[in-house]
Structures are given as C-alpha cells and as structure tokens.
Amino acid sequence: MxxxxxxxxxxxxxxxxxxxxxxxxxxxxxxxxKLLDMRYEGSARRSQTYNKTIIDKIWNFFSSVKVGVWLIVITLIASALGTILPQEMYIPPIMPAEEYYEDQYGWIGKLYYDLGFHNLYSSWWYLILIASIGISLVICSLDRVIPLYRALKKQRVSRHESYLQRQRVFGVSQPEATDQAFTMAKEKLKSKKYSIREENGNILAEKGRFSRWGPYVNHVGLIIFLIGGMLRFVPGMYVDKILWIREGETKVIPETNGEYYLKNDGFILEMYDKEKDKEVFEEAIDKAGMVAKNYQSNVTLYKKQGDTVAGEEADLEKVKDFEIKVNKPLKFEKFALYQVDYKLNELNKMSFALTNKKTGEEYGDLTVDLNDPQDVYDLGNGYKAEVVSYFPDFEFDENGEPITKSRVPNNPAFVFKMFTPDKPDGEISFVAIRQTIEPFGDNEYKMAFKGIDTKNVSALTVRKDLTLWIIALGGVIFMIGVAQGSYWNHRRIWLRRVNGEVWVAGHTNKNWHGLKREIEAALDGTGIKVPEDQLQNQSEKKG
Amino acid sequence: MVTISSNLLYTAFILYLIATVFFAGSIKDKKNTNKGPNKWAAIGLWITIIGFAAQLGYFITRWIAAGHAPVSNLFEFTTFFGMSLVGAFIVIYLIYKTPILGVFTLPVALLMIAYASMFPREVSPLIPALQSDWLHIHVTTAAVGQAILAVSFAAGIIYLVKSVDQSKQSKQRFWLEAVMFGLVCTLGFIIISSSFSVSGYKAEFNWVDKNGQEDVLEYHMPALTGPNEAKLITEGKFEPLAEMPAIINAKKLNTVIWSLASGIILYLALRLILRKRVGAALQPLAKNINLDLVDEIGYRSVLIGFPVFTLGALIFAMIWAQIAWTRFWGWDPKEVWALITFLFYAAYLHLRLSKGWHGEKSAWLAVIGFIIIMFNLVAVNLVIAGLHSYAGS
Incomplete structure (x- = not known):
C-alpha cells in the first residue's frame, strides 16, 4: 500500500x-x-479511497450519509403509511381482515389490504429497510471512527500555516508582549477547563474531544437495540400467551413446563364513584357516565412439587398471593402475568328440578357445573337425570342439528334423560335457555329451570422476554452516546507564533457562538486580537 | 383549589401576551441601537418569567387537587406543552439574548394554551392504564423534549421571515405564507369555537352510524355538514347544509370547515389591514438579526431537544408500555409517530452534519419537524386514535 x-x-x-x-x-x-472542510479532520476514509471491487462498492454505498438519510426518510414515510388505517392486530375480530378493511373503509380499505399495509411493520420490505439501516450504522461508523481517532491522536500542536489560515475562526495580530500574552491566555483557557499542550512556544488548547465519539457510541447502542429486537425470533426467548382463568379455577401457566400453577381467587372491577371519590372528579364522571377505576385479579401462585405421572393430581406448593392490576404485573422467575381483559358474569352453574308437569311436584334439585358436568345426577328414591349430551355454546347448524360453537358456556343446552319409578325407560328432554323440546312427544316430567350461578373470568397475558436486557442495554448506550454528542462540544484553539505575529485559529464541531465567546474571554486583556469568523464575514459581504 | 389553578393559568396567559408586546417593542425601540437587549426586552423577560411561575402554580395546584400530574388529557397535555415551550424559550433566551425569539415563541405558546382550552377542562380521574408514576415521568419528559424542538421552529420561522425574498414570486414565499395561514387558522378555530361556546350553542341530532345503529350527536357549532341520516331534535337550530355518509365524522369535519372559514376571513382581514403578506409584514421585526445566530439557535434547540425527546417519548414510553401494556413496542399510531419524529430529527442532524444543510434548508426542516410534532399531538389524538385515544376525550 x-x-x-x-x-x-x-x-x-x-x-x-x-x-x-x-x-x-x-x-x-x-x-x-478558502476554508477547509474539517469533517472527520480530513482523514483517510476507506469509502473515499477505494472503489474497485464489489466489496468496495457495497462498503461505499452503506457508508454514505446520503444513503443513510434516504433510508431514514423512506422508513419514516413507510411508518406513516401504516398509521392511515389500523393495523390488523388492532381491528376487532368480528370478521376476517380481508372483509373487514373493505367493509369499514371501502375501496381505500381494500387497496390498503391488497398492498399488505394491514401488516406493514412485519412485511418483508419494512424489515429489509430496518436491516439496511442497521448495516448502514455499522459500516458508516467503522468508515469514520477509526481514521478520525488516528487523526485526533496524531495531531501536532504547531499546525501548518495553511491549516490555521483556512479555519473558520482565524485572526492575525501583533501584541506588544507576546510571551506575557501567551501566559495570560493559557491561564484563562485552563480556567475554562481546556487541556493545554505546548510545543516550541505554540499552544493547542482543546476540550470535549470525547464528544466526537458520541455519534459512534449511540450507533453502537442502536445496533445492540436492533440485535435485541432480532433475538425475539429465536425460540425460547419470547413468550406471548393469554390465560383465561375463571374465579376459583386453578390452571397450569402455559410455557412454564407445567412448573407453575395459578389460582384465580376473584376478579374485581371498580368504577369511580361520585360519592366516594374526590369531589373534583364529579363533573368528569357525570360527563363520561362510567369511568373504570381498577381491574384486578387476586391470584395465588403455586409451584409443582416433584414429578407427577400424567393424569395424576399435581402436588402444589403455594408461592405467594398477589393482586394483579393494570400497571402491576405479577413477576416470577423470568415470567410476568399482566391483567389485560376480563369477562363478567360468565355462566358457571345451572340448577334444575325434576318436576311432574301436571302436578308440579318436584322430586329433587340438581346443579350442573357447566365447565364439568357429571354424567348422571342421582336424586334418590329412584329418580335420576342422565346428561346424554351437553352443548356449552349451543346453536342449530344448517341441518337443524344442535352443535356447540365453543367450549365456553355462553349458551348451554342439555339433552337429559329423566328416570322415574313410573318411567323406568326414561324420557328424553332437550333443555336450553328459555326453551324445552321434547323430541318423542309429550313427556310426563320436565327439568324445570331453577336458577343460575355466574362467575367472572380474568384474562392474563403470560409474558417472558429474555431480550429485554439487551434492548435496555442498547437504549442506555444510545442515550449516553446522544447526550455525549449533543451536550458537549469539541473545541480547539490554536495559538501560534509566526514571524513575530500571533496567529489564532479556532475550531469546534458545533456551537460556534459558544466557541467565539470563549475565545473572546480568553484573549481579553492579552493584547491579542480576537479572531474573526471568516464564514460570517463571507456571508455578510455577499448579503 | 381548581379555581385558583384556573385563575393562575389565565394570569399566565395574559402575562405572556403582555411580554410578547414588550419583546416586539424592544426591537422597534430605535433609541437603543447598541448591541444587547434593552430595557424593553429586560421587562419582557421578567414578565415572561412571572407568567411562567404563574403557570407553574397552575400546574402544581391542579396536581394537588387531582392527586395526579395534570398531563392526563388533551387539555392538560397541550397546556403543559405551552408551558414547556415558554420554559425552553427562557433558557435559550438566557444563552443567546435575542428578543426576537420571544416575539415568535411566545405567540406559538399562546396559541397552544388557547387551543388547549377548547377541549374539556374538568379534572378527570385516571383510568387503570394511566395509574402509574410513569404518567408524569414519560409525558412531561416527552412534552419538554417536543417544546425544545419547537423553539427550533420559532428560530426557523425567524430565519425564513428574514431570508425569504418577499419582492418576487417564489416557492419559498408561498410556503412561508402558507405556514402563516396555518397559524391564522388555528387562531380562527380558537375564536370561532370560543364564540359559539360563550353563546352556548347546542343542537342535537338523531343519526345512524356506519353499523346501522341509531344514536344522538351533540353539535356545538351550527352544522354545515350533518351526520348520516340526520334529524335535528333541538328546535330552532340550523339545519345541516349537507349530509355526510356514515363513514365520515361529520362533526369533526364541521369543526374543520368552520375553522378554515374563520381562518380565511381572519387572514383576508389581516391582508386588508396590512396591505401586504403576513410574512412581509413581519420582516421588519427580523431586520437586525444575524442569520447565522438564528441558524445556530435553531440547531442548538434541536441538539438540546432531541435527546430529551428520545428519552421521554421513546425510552420512558417503552418502559411504561412494557409495564402497562405487556410489551415495550406495539406499533400503536402514537408510538409510530413518536418514532417518525425521532427519525425526522435524526435525518435533520445527519443532513446538517454531513451534507451541510445549514441556513435556509435547515430552517425549512425545523418547520416540517414542528408540523410533524403538531400532527402527532392533534391528528393522531383526534383522527387516528388508537391506544392513546383517551388523551383526546
């Protein structure tokens, strides 16, 4: 080379x-x-030096700030497009997305869906954009930071005349006592926290060089952040499950390998109350009607003891009681359980009485647990009811056959076979809410509806996210880098003796106003003339 | 307590108004030609500081009254934004001592506070998702960040008012005037909605929404655009000129039309009085300012504001989202628009550092940046909604 x-x-x-x-x-x-281009100290950047091989070209492409800015701007516009209509994850699950967008938003909605904008942020091209920004961050940082580091490390105190002359802030003067002026300026610069280097009677005062590394530090932070975002797709790093759990129910917590169980001790929904809560809220509550105050699931966390064979009841040890509220998740090991939804008054039990239709005489009550019905309810004295079929979420299909839409008891229906001493072969009765069908003609007995019992259901999100600490680390490093680059300035002031004259030049990466004020203060009373801003003079002459 | 609080806010508003006059006066003052701020500016600064203290008083008393930081709905947030803008202006003013910055920043803050008070002002209780210390940590930091960034908008406008040539037709002249028109329209909205609100206008309509449900809608401005299948229930009120299909929010459209109309009237009146463009009328104010200094003020505000904004609107936001919504990022429109703001100012900084976009280009970018911030504040809350939508009600 x-x-x-x-x-x-x-x-x-x-x-x-x-x-x-x-x-x-x-x-x-x-x-x-007339003025030097001081970016990156005029150091040798790979991207500006080589342009032969494919690797050179790729390197040069991604190291270009122009390309970087374009990537940022395209990402910006793409992101904005995704907010025109709601993303698929935010639409209500009332119908397939394909129909929903057209139904709600007409042809615009259809176009939006056809272009794939309903899932824009996970589309291949959006991910490519983000990945390109990541690559650009790595390459452009490497391209600049190494030569810049070299240049700042190797800089000499006595700079070449042509270098000083072509600084934006530059001036020449002939003070009466140069030595004295230099000592004085040196003291003043020291008191302004400049570090002073001297060589052949010339001075280089420098401070805040570390702010030059700010951009590269924040780029490192961003890269770590993006890597953290990618790691989510590694199996085992991320869990996103929802757990619907009824009051009184104990369920295994998904994704914990059957290690942890949760019992729902009760769900609480509170609304603000004009009478009890702060008086100042009265107007707002009146206006809104109802304002939710608290969604809370009281739960008990259990841990399984020892190994259990499939089908065997697990031996559970209580870990702790906890009140899960919005903004107060239950945390254990790497997991967190969040209050995210609820359902009030889900049917839980139904009671019936086996009744003689003519006399109205009852022969005993039975209560069906809708989530776990028994096969036979024996009422004694030869009376019993057998559950032949159970439809928790009943409706008739197109053939008129009863079916169940789900396992949730939203609309329970039963086929009972009623056995009595006078009807030992049993009578069949189809019982649903507010209707009874007797498929084989008139029965003598019926299952008279007695009442229902309801329970609330809590919905909890089960979350494990092992990428969080990497994301957080990236965020912290980014913030440090941004603060470092934004709140500190790299300032240099050169004082050089040239043939009995004093040449002063100043450079800063930003905030020239501050630099000029500091130079003014440092040279005040030394007899050295305050240097001028050549750029400003230029523009003033033009204007 | 709430009454004291509101009175303090009024006081602050009036004081900012007076301070603006003083800052403008300090520029017109011809006696004092030597450099540095004169007596007018010094008085203006003190009035601004007292106004800021009064508004701080509003903020604290309202916090005490409500038991939570008053940044939980659109009124409270926008007012806080206005206050932060004044705070940011005071800090920047102390560094650069340029009275003209007050002439442009304070009116923006005034507009902001006035705009805020067009929204429901009662103290509202916090829904469960907002019950967290992160409410005041996240929202205030984000607002302060945006306010500092908004100072760069004021600086950008000053730059453009001075640098854009008003004597010949150009794109720059047109767009600068468009920005002025936008500001006038905001004023139009404030004037028109407070006039109807003072007169107590109220008209109720029966209407049918897009799912075929019947509902009642209350208008506070005469309906130019009525809702779908509207039937006026309140007697003696204005019948809609045009009926909108259910897919369009006729009430919001109606407000937009009224604001635009009053904005146009106001603007035309201004043109009649001034006999020149608003931009041209403002030009003398910027006569003595050094363009490089204004450019630097703008750049400096972005440099100071960008990290604060990132911390508040992205980092703190993500921490809270992880706690309240189970995930730190969910592509909610407000989150996306915070990201867009971040990307935009990142682009601004890169263009400035490496492509040498100083001066006028930089000033235009600052104006666009502020438009993005305002879009996130206004349109995302009122039009796009999403998880943050409670901030608008």
Missing amino acids: KEVKCDCGHVNPIGTILCESCGKVLEEKEKDK
Whole structure:
C-alpha cells in the first residue's frame, strides 16, 4: 500500500486529505478552497479511497450519509403509511381482515389490504429497510471512527500555516508582549477547563474531544437495540400467551413446563364513584357516565412439587398471593402475568328440578357445573337425570342439528334423560335457555329451570422476554452516546507564533457562538486580537 | 383549589401576551441601537418569567387537587406543552439574548394554551392504564423534549421571515405564507369555537352510524355538514347544509370547515389591514438579526431537544408500555409517530452534519419537524386514535 509522506515528516495513510500531524493540505483539489472542510479532520476514509471491487462498492454505498438519510426518510414515510388505517392486530375480530378493511373503509380499505399495509411493520420490505439501516450504522461508523481517532491522536500542536489560515475562526495580530500574552491566555483557557499542550512556544488548547465519539457510541447502542429486537425470533426467548382463568379455577401457566400453577381467587372491577371519590372528579364522571377505576385479579401462585405421572393430581406448593392490576404485573422467575381483559358474569352453574308437569311436584334439585358436568345426577328414591349430551355454546347448524360453537358456556343446552319409578325407560328432554323440546312427544316430567350461578373470568397475558436486557442495554448506550454528542462540544484553539505575529485559529464541531465567546474571554486583556469568523464575514459581504 | 389553578393559568396567559408586546417593542425601540437587549426586552423577560411561575402554580395546584400530574388529557397535555415551550424559550433566551425569539415563541405558546382550552377542562380521574408514576415521568419528559424542538421552529420561522425574498414570486414565499395561514387558522378555530361556546350553542341530532345503529350527536357549532341520516331534535337550530355518509365524522369535519372559514376571513382581514403578506409584514421585526445566530439557535434547540425527546417519548414510553401494556413496542399510531419524529430529527442532524444543510434548508426542516410534532399531538389524538385515544376525550 502506498503512503503519503508530508513535508513535516509524518507518514499518512493513502487518501488522507489533511496531514494527520501538521494539518497541511495534501489533496490537490482542496488547495484552492478558502476554508477547509474539517469533517472527520480530513482523514483517510476507506469509502473515499477505494472503489474497485464489489466489496468496495457495497462498503461505499452503506457508508454514505446520503444513503443513510434516504433510508431514514423512506422508513419514516413507510411508518406513516401504516398509521392511515389500523393495523390488523388492532381491528376487532368480528370478521376476517380481508372483509373487514373493505367493509369499514371501502375501496381505500381494500387497496390498503391488497398492498399488505394491514401488516406493514412485519412485511418483508419494512424489515429489509430496518436491516439496511442497521448495516448502514455499522459500516458508516467503522468508515469514520477509526481514521478520525488516528487523526485526533496524531495531531501536532504547531499546525501548518495553511491549516490555521483556512479555519473558520482565524485572526492575525501583533501584541506588544507576546510571551506575557501567551501566559495570560493559557491561564484563562485552563480556567475554562481546556487541556493545554505546548510545543516550541505554540499552544493547542482543546476540550470535549470525547464528544466526537458520541455519534459512534449511540450507533453502537442502536445496533445492540436492533440485535435485541432480532433475538425475539429465536425460540425460547419470547413468550406471548393469554390465560383465561375463571374465579376459583386453578390452571397450569402455559410455557412454564407445567412448573407453575395459578389460582384465580376473584376478579374485581371498580368504577369511580361520585360519592366516594374526590369531589373534583364529579363533573368528569357525570360527563363520561362510567369511568373504570381498577381491574384486578387476586391470584395465588403455586409451584409443582416433584414429578407427577400424567393424569395424576399435581402436588402444589403455594408461592405467594398477589393482586394483579393494570400497571402491576405479577413477576416470577423470568415470567410476568399482566391483567389485560376480563369477562363478567360468565355462566358457571345451572340448577334444575325434576318436576311432574301436571302436578308440579318436584322430586329433587340438581346443579350442573357447566365447565364439568357429571354424567348422571342421582336424586334418590329412584329418580335420576342422565346428561346424554351437553352443548356449552349451543346453536342449530344448517341441518337443524344442535352443535356447540365453543367450549365456553355462553349458551348451554342439555339433552337429559329423566328416570322415574313410573318411567323406568326414561324420557328424553332437550333443555336450553328459555326453551324445552321434547323430541318423542309429550313427556310426563320436565327439568324445570331453577336458577343460575355466574362467575367472572380474568384474562392474563403470560409474558417472558429474555431480550429485554439487551434492548435496555442498547437504549442506555444510545442515550449516553446522544447526550455525549449533543451536550458537549469539541473545541480547539490554536495559538501560534509566526514571524513575530500571533496567529489564532479556532475550531469546534458545533456551537460556534459558544466557541467565539470563549475565545473572546480568553484573549481579553492579552493584547491579542480576537479572531474573526471568516464564514460570517463571507456571508455578510455577499448579503 | 381548581379555581385558583384556573385563575393562575389565565394570569399566565395574559402575562405572556403582555411580554410578547414588550419583546416586539424592544426591537422597534430605535433609541437603543447598541448591541444587547434593552430595557424593553429586560421587562419582557421578567414578565415572561412571572407568567411562567404563574403557570407553574397552575400546574402544581391542579396536581394537588387531582392527586395526579395534570398531563392526563388533551387539555392538560397541550397546556403543559405551552408551558414547556415558554420554559425552553427562557433558557435559550438566557444563552443567546435575542428578543426576537420571544416575539415568535411566545405567540406559538399562546396559541397552544388557547387551543388547549377548547377541549374539556374538568379534572378527570385516571383510568387503570394511566395509574402509574410513569404518567408524569414519560409525558412531561416527552412534552419538554417536543417544546425544545419547537423553539427550533420559532428560530426557523425567524430565519425564513428574514431570508425569504418577499419582492418576487417564489416557492419559498408561498410556503412561508402558507405556514402563516396555518397559524391564522388555528387562531380562527380558537375564536370561532370560543364564540359559539360563550353563546352556548347546542343542537342535537338523531343519526345512524356506519353499523346501522341509531344514536344522538351533540353539535356545538351550527352544522354545515350533518351526520348520516340526520334529524335535528333541538328546535330552532340550523339545519345541516349537507349530509355526510356514515363513514365520515361529520362533526369533526364541521369543526374543520368552520375553522378554515374563520381562518380565511381572519387572514383576508389581516391582508386588508396590512396591505401586504403576513410574512412581509413581519420582516421588519427580523431586520437586525444575524442569520447565522438564528441558524445556530435553531440547531442548538434541536441538539438540546432531541435527546430529551428520545428519552421521554421513546425510552420512558417503552418502559411504561412494557409495564402497562405487556410489551415495550406495539406499533400503536402514537408510538409510530413518536418514532417518525425521532427519525425526522435524526435525518435533520445527519443532513446538517454531513451534507451541510445549514441556513435556509435547515430552517425549512425545523418547520416540517414542528408540523410533524403538531400532527402527532392533534391528528393522531383526534383522527387516528388508537391506544392513546383517551388523551383526546
């Protein structure tokens, strides 16, 4: 590899624009410019130096800020498109998405669905965009940070005249007592927390160099964040299950390998009450009608003891009681259980009485647990009722046959066979809510409806997310990087003696106003003239 | 307590208004030509600070009264946004000492607070999802971040008012005037809705929604666009000029039409009085300002605001979402628009750092950024809704 040797003796890597050590312009086309392009200190970036192989071209593509900005802007527009209509996960499950969008939003909805915008954020092209941003982050950071580090590490105190001249803030003056002026300026700069380096009577005052690393630190944070996001798709890292659990019920918690059980001790729904809650809320409550105050599931967490054979009752040991509320999930091991939904007054038990239709005489009550009905209910004295069929969520299908839509007892129906001493072969009766059908003509007995018992059901999200700490780490590093790059400035002030004159130049990566004020304060009373902002002078002349 | 609180807010509003006049006066003051702020500006600053203190008083007393931070609905949030904008202005002013920034920032804050009070103002109890300390941590940080970013909008407008050539036709002149028109329309909305609200206008309609359900809808402005199959129940009120299909929210459209109409009238009146474009009329105010300084103020505000915004609107938001909604990110429209804001300012910073987009280009970007923030505040709450929709009711 060829290297570039500067007049000052320093050997620079090929592609260097400004000598890393003295700052002299090495690149021909930079020589006529009035002001230097100080980005990345004029260091040799791979992307600006090589452009031959495929790898060079890919590298150059992704290291370009222009490409990066385009990727950001395209992602931005794509993200906005996804908010025009609700995403599929937010539409009510009343009908298939294909119909829903057209039904609700007309042809726009259909187009939205056909373009796949109903699942935009998990579409292949959106993921490619995000991945490209990730690649761009890695490549553009590597392309810049290494040469920049070299250039800042190797910089000399006495910079080349052409370098100083072409700084944005630059001035020449002839103070009466140069040595004294330098000592004074040095003290003042020190008190402003500059670190001072001296060489041949010249001064380089520098501070806040670490802010130059801010962008790269925040890019590292973003990359870690994106990796964390990807890890979700690794099996075992992420669990998202919903657990519907009735009051009084004990269920195994999904994805815990049968280790943990949960009992629902009761669901509580509270509304704000004008009488009891703060008086200031009265107006708002009146206006809204009902305002929910609390959704809460009181639960007990159990852990299974020892091994159990399938079918055997598990031996459970209580771990703890807990009140799961919104914003207060129950946490155990790597899991968290969240209150997310509920159902009030789900049918739980139904009671009937075996009754003689003519006399109205009752021969005993029976109560059916709708979630676990018995086969036969023996009422004694030769009276019994057999459950021939049970339809928890009953409806008639197109052939007029009774079927069940689900296992949830929303609309229970039974086929009972009633045995009595005078009807030992039994009578068949179909019993549903508010209707009784007697398929074989008139019965002598009926199952008279006595009452129902309801229970509330809690819906809990079971969550395990082993990627959280990586995401959090990425977030923290990103914030540190952004703060580092935004709230600190890298400032340098050069004071150089040139043939009895004093040359002053200043550079900062941002906030020129602050730099100029500091230079002004540092040179005040030294006799050295405050340097001028050449860029501002230029624009003023133009304007 | 609530009464004291509201009175403090009124006080703050009036004080900001007076302060604006003083800042404007400090620019017009010809006696004082030497550099640095003059007496007018100093008085303006003090009035602003007292106003800010009054609004802080509103915030604290309302917090005490409600038992939770008053950032739980659109009124409270937008008011807080206005307050943060004033706070951000005070800080930036202390660094750069430019009275003109007050002339442009304070009216935006005024508009914001006035706009906020068009929404229901009663103290509302917190629904379960909002019952968390993260409510005030997340919402206030996000609002402060957005407010600091909004200062860059004010700086951008100042830059454009000075730099855009008003004497010949150009895209820049058109769009700058469009921004001015947008601000005037906001004022139009405030004036028209408070006039109808003061007069107590109320008309009820029976209507049929898109699922075929009958319902009653209450209008507070005369209905130009009526709801689907509307039947006016309140006697003697204005019959709708046009009936909208059920898919369109006729009531919101009606409000938009009224605001636009009053905005246009107001704007035309302004043009008649000024006899020139609003942008041109403002130009003398920016006469003495240094463009580079304004550019730097804008850039500095983005630099200060961007990390705060990211922390509040993304990081804290994700932490809370993980606790309340079981997942840190769910592509809810508000979340997406926070991401869009983040991406936009990220693009702004990259363009500035590497492509040299300074000055006018940068100023335009600051204006677009503010439009995105306002879109997230207004449109996402009122039009797109989603999980954050309770913030609008």
